[in-house]
Amino acid sequence: MSRDPIQTIEGSALPLLFDNIDTDIIIPSREMKSVGKTGLADGLFAGWRYVAVGSREAKPDFLMNRPPFDKAVVLIAGENVGCGSSREHAVWALHEYGFRAVVAPSFNPIFRNNCVRNGVVPVQLPADQAGALGEAIQAADGAEPVIVDLDAMTVRSGATGPFAFVLEDDARLMLCNGWDAVDLSLQHKGAIDGWRDADRQRRPWIYLKAGR
Amino acid sequence: MSSLFEKIWRDHVIADLGDGVALIAIDRLMLHERTGGVALKAVTQAGRAVASPERVFAVMDHIVDTLPGRSDDTLMPTGKAFIIETRDAAKAAGITLFDLGDPRQGICHVVSPEQGIVLPGATLVCPDSHTGTQGAFGALAWGIGSSEAEHALITGTLRVRRPLTMRITVSGRLAAGVSAKDLALHLIARIGSDGAQGYAVEFAGQGIAALDIEQRQTLCNMATEMSAFSALIAPDEVTFAALTGRPLAPAGALWDQAVEAWRELVSDADARFDREIAVDAADVEPMISWGTSPQQAVPVTAVVPAYEEGRSRGTAANHARSLSYMGLEDGVALKGLPIDAVFIGSCTNSRLSDLRRAAKQVAGRKVAPGVRAICVPGSGAVKAAAEAEGIAATLIEAGFEWREPGCSMCFFAGGESFGLRERVLSTTNRNFESRQGPETRTHIASPELVAASAIAGCIADPREGAPA
Numbered sequence: 001m002s003r004d005p006i007q008t009i010e011g012s013a014l015p016l017l018f019d020n021i022d023t024d025i026i027i028p029s030r031e032m033k034s035v036g037k038t039g040l041a042d043g044l045f046a047g048w049r050y051v052a053v054g055s056r057e058a059k060p061d062f063l064m065n066r067p068p069f070d071k072a073v074v075l076i077a078g079e080n081v082g083c084g085s086s087r088e089h090a091v092w093a094l095h096e097y098g099f100r101a102v103v104a105p106s107f108n109p110i111f112r113n114n115c116v117r118n119g120v121v122p123v124q125l126p127a128d129q130a131g132a133l134g135e136a137i138q139a140a141d142g143a144e145p146v147i148v149d150l151d152a153m154t155v156r157s158g159a160t161g162p163f164a165f166v167l168e169d170d171a172r173l174m175l176c177n178g179w180d181a182v183d184l185s186l187q188h189k190g191a192i193d194g195w196r197d198a199d200r201q202r203r204p205w206i207y208l209k210a211g212r
Numbered sequence: 213m214s215s216l217f218e219k220i221w222r223d224h225v226i227a228d229l230g231d232g233v234a235l236i237a238i239d240r241l242m243l244h245e246r247t248g249g250v251a252l253k254a255v256t257q258a259g260r261a262v263a264s265p266e267r268v269f270a271v272m273d274h275i276v277d278t279l280p281g282r283s284d285d286t287l288m289p290t291g292k293a294f295i296i297e298t299r300d301a302a303k304a305a306g307i308t309l310f311d312l313g314d315p316r317q318g319i320c321h322v323v324s325p326e327q328g329i330v331l332p333g334a335t336l337v338c339p340d341s342h343t344g345t346q347g348a349f350g351a352l353a354w355g356i357g358s359s360e361a362e363h364a365l366i367t368g369t370l371r372v373r374r375p376l377t378m379r380i381t382v383s384g385r386l387a388a389g390v391s392a393k394d395l396a397l398h399l400i401a402r403i404g405s406d407g408a409q410g411y412a413v414e415f416a417g418q419g420i421a422a423l424d425i426e427q428r429q430t431l432c433n434m435a436t437e438m439s440a441f442s443a444l445i446a447p448d449e450v451t452f453a454a455l456t457g458r459p460l461a462p463a464g465a466l467w468d469q470a471v472e473a474w475r476e477l478v479s480d481a482d483a484r485f486d487r488e489i490a491v492d493a494a495d496v497e498p499m500i501s502w503g504t505s506p507q508q509a510v511p512v513t514a515v516v517p518a519y520e521e522g523r524s525r526g527t528a529a530n531h532a533r534s535l536s537y538m539g540l541e542d543g544v545a546l547k548g549l550p551i552d553a554v555f556i557g558s559c560t561n562s563r564l565s566d567l568r569r570a571a572k573q574v575a576g577r578k579v580a581p582g583v584r585a586i587c588v589p590g591s592g593a594v595k596a597a598a599e600a601e602g603i604a605a606t607l608i609e610a611g612f613e614w615r616e617p618g619c620s621m622c623f624f625a626g627g628e629s630f631g632l633r634e635r636v637l638s639t640t641n642r643n644f645e646s647r648q649g650p651e652t653r654t655h656i657a658s659p660e661l662v663a664a665s666a667i668a669g670c671i672a673d674p675r676e677g678a679p680a
Binding site for chain 1: 226227229230231232233235237239240246247249250253254258260266267269288289290293294297298308327331333334339340341355356357358359360362363366367368369371373375405406409410439441459460461462466467469470473505526527529530533623624625627642644645646647650
């Protein structure tokens, strides 16, 4: 269940400097076609990326449809990225397409957790820094790569940055080591079982069973 | 000196993982066929098992067809696979399933309270962003992703970064024709769609105590649209009455023991919150959204606001994009704007009292020609009660479609949608781009405002025209 460890992410970035890019935008519900975590990259940003619903004809004015943005590994967004539906498909689609980090001034908490669980680094920067990074990339037409360094905990691109960001230890350990959260938590199995045994005495109503 | 949130959190900490993260015990878990089936399947594929199937419950709500006479078939081409795989996985795991054809089936956040799955003081999670709805019962309930659902299924716990606490104290009472949905939109417009990001929000004050349990659920539901980690309302007699006799709620001596414990679930008088907000319910008017974020909402009597640097939320570019998408301009009056369709339903506003208020607006009248009107009850129980009470007949006579329970056209996961660029009035929680169909222009509002508008054929103020 563990995944590849991440140390440094380097590559082109896709600046979509809008606030409230919700998970419906990242992957519309109609694009979640299978009961699994794969086959989603084609549906990434479908509403913005293609000329019509269900179509696969690229919309020319959407940045992701032209090089080098089509090979982006870092998404740069505005405030409250990943708001809306809890669908983890949004992160699975980003990851499958090739994104390994999302830079934004603020993250929806469920989306942020989903990123950490799936090897996508949530890089939270003050709005002026995230904006400066996005605008520099736009100005240079994506010529300079973006580098997210998980040792130094910084992000930079060309002359912009480095900007420091913060991740709580738990998230950093999982991302940098590729550790799976279930494995980590099961190390506490004794404490979990002990807590449950005591709780059954304390709050027996939680353990009632459903009738048919 | 503890807040309600702190009391429930403290009771559920199994281990401190450092840096503000704790291993938290999860009491009850809900799944649905859109994201739950993926989680159940992944658990099996990893060679693991669901630790406590008796505390896990699954429903069919997101993708299922809501047209009368439905089967496992969906309008969405691959929807049937989600239904069948979730059903098979639920059976294999031994969890309780409220399947199609079961009178208990419905939207997860409507079904859970009806069945007594949510209880005061419990931790409850579901891979659905509106799980905070259930905090209306004094539970710590929050939305998670599928990976976290797998984690909770296998370990009975989650690794959670402790949120900050916010109290929103509501004084006064809502005026006639104004409901919890309006209060929610009023708050979101004020603090922004990320205004509660990182916070567990407690709603308190006389304005909250005066709300019935269903209005409280509507309010907590919409806290998601402020990006709150979760929302909470301290349990009181209203809560206890709502849970009495529910299948999974305790009964007899155990009920008395539980209620005694639940009475402790209040914020102490000297509890400290990281942020406090005060609002007077009397200042709230019927609200409607004009843009593509719930924060872009104004009183129904107002015009589309012009962008004001430093005062408007978001950027000028965001503002312009929203207006262009919605086919509106600065200064346009919302009241009187012609509409193509209305939708009454969703985990926000599909409960019996919501339908009752909508029916009151349309009783003895007809939906305006050319307007498509759809009502989808939140659960089998709501549907049966609405039919017994005559609400369904009132809506049908007015020209509404009366559907089977489910999430339906809150979004178009079931494959059904409104038409291109149609202007739709909706009791749902989200007015995002293309949420209800390709380029659909969704305005979110209360059931009474949506119902009044269906009759008028344009955006209408529910305080006018409807019989008292």
